[in-house]
Amino acid sequence: EVQLVQSRAEVKKPGESLKISCQGSGYRFTSHWIGWVRQMPGKGLEWMGIIHPDGSDTKYSPSFQGQVTISADSSINTAYLQWRSLKASDTAIYYCARQEGYCTPTSCYGYFDFWGQGTLVTVSS
């Protein structure tokens, strides 16, 4: 059974750093890109970026480039989303999702077929 299990909810203060995780199981982890999607409270879905699980390629939305770092460690089937300095506006649920498809230099074709349960990040002083 394919599963993506995300790390627990976090409560942080502005300026703090954070790294959340997404561990895949039930499939060959390096066969599928992993994407990250943000959902701010009461709002819609925002595509943040995507990584090849061997770490060889990462693509960011311009809206998130420089604001977060996406990484992966294929030896433990885990992808990460990291912030160096959190802001209150980073408060959201963050989902990881497996892409069924492939990426080229300019596009990632396919759809997210399996999703993690989401990690709620709350940033408040």
Add this chain to the structure above:
Amino acid sequence: DIQMTQSPSSLSASVGDRVTITCQASQDINNYLNWYQQKPGKAPKVLIYDASNLEAGVPSRFSGSGSGTDFTFTISSLQPEDIATYYCQQYDSLPQAFGQGTKVDLK
């Protein structure tokens, strides 16, 4: 970047009604469009990929059509378990983008 405009933003319908949601892309995206369903407190779930292909295990009352810039998602006979928010997603070019969502509830 490609912008996706969904309409309506919300709708109320009765059990058994036909429900239609539209999604318009700001430029031609061929058929590179997916539809997701998100229930409260849950992760999204893909229903339709490549504009019109039904994901395995998804009931046949869900369907999608369109190509280019204009797409339609249809629930042929609304069921109580279909109460959710629905999103389109383009993947023609990076960054991928979701529509703003359509919240469907019962009248």
